[in-house]
Amino acid sequence: MPAALDMSGRVVLVTGGSRGIGRGIAERFAAAGAVVVVCGRNEPESLAEGVSFLPADVRDAEQVDGLVGQIVERHERLDVAINNAGGSPPAPAADASPRFTAAIIALNLTAPLLVAQRANAVMQEQNDGGSIVNISSLSGMRPSPGTAAYGAAKAGLINLTQSLAVEWAPKVRVNCVSGGIIKTELADMHYGDEAAMARVAATIPLGRMGEPVDIADACLFLASPMASFVSGANLVVAGGGEPPPFHAARDAGS
Secondary structure, three states, X not given: OOHHHOOOOOEEEEEOOOOHHHHXXXXXXXXXXOEEEEEEOOOOOOOOOOEEEEEOOOOOHHHHHHHHHHHHHHHOOOOEEEEOOOOOOOEOOOOOOHHHHHHHHHHHHHHHHHHHHHHHHHHOXXXXXXXXXXXXXXXXXXXXXXXXXXXXXXXXXXXXHHHHHHHOOOOEEEEEEXXXXXXXXOHHHHHOOHHHHHHHHHOOOOOOOEOHHHHHHHHHHHXXXXXXXXXXXXXXXXXXXXXXXXXXXXXXXX
16 A cells, blocks of 8 residues: 555544445545544444444434534544435436435435535644545436436535535545446446346446446545645546447447
8 A cells, every 4th residue: 555545543434334335435445544434324234344333314414413523532533524425216307206306415415515514624623634525426417317316416516525625725625526337236226137237337438337446446545645736626437437329329320
């Protein structure tokens, strides 16, 4: 591990860090020497070595206050906060209820702001400040049919990142990672069975779906001294992105 990526002595919070991308992020930071705390509504069956769990619903301001307070009480600081908790089941926009839409926006946009606010309050009092990384998605950068509220919230999260980076400088850096198609235990919900996922992977320029560690490595870089002059950035981790649909239509007739 390069010295610049050594997180020994650093205290890191990963929301939604017990599975999928969040678990990959938590494990990566723990392997780099960090003290890692993950949170969620339900305690996971297992945790990686060096990772502890605190229960919290990050949509609830009081619970977020308690979460950050407990971290500081136990570890006396908070160096990195990663807003990973999020997601949405498929839902056609025409049929989505107001309650469903509000819940998706609360989880994917309002909750990251709540966590960032509480983390920033701690980091501003630390001599070396801190780093906040928001996990967004390509869905926030292009049309998101079937998950319109999610895409809109993720677009808002990218803009929020840029605004907070200006407001909270120079003590706190705020950045964003926008992931592409990532293979987690819930990938089949969006991409189908293994055969379908293979077809999806073939559309990605780098020839494969992403893995949680791909997002984790981007977060580790942004939280490290290697990114000391990076703030307000949106780092896209998508294997080259999604080729325009007209390419497939054009090539189908050749």
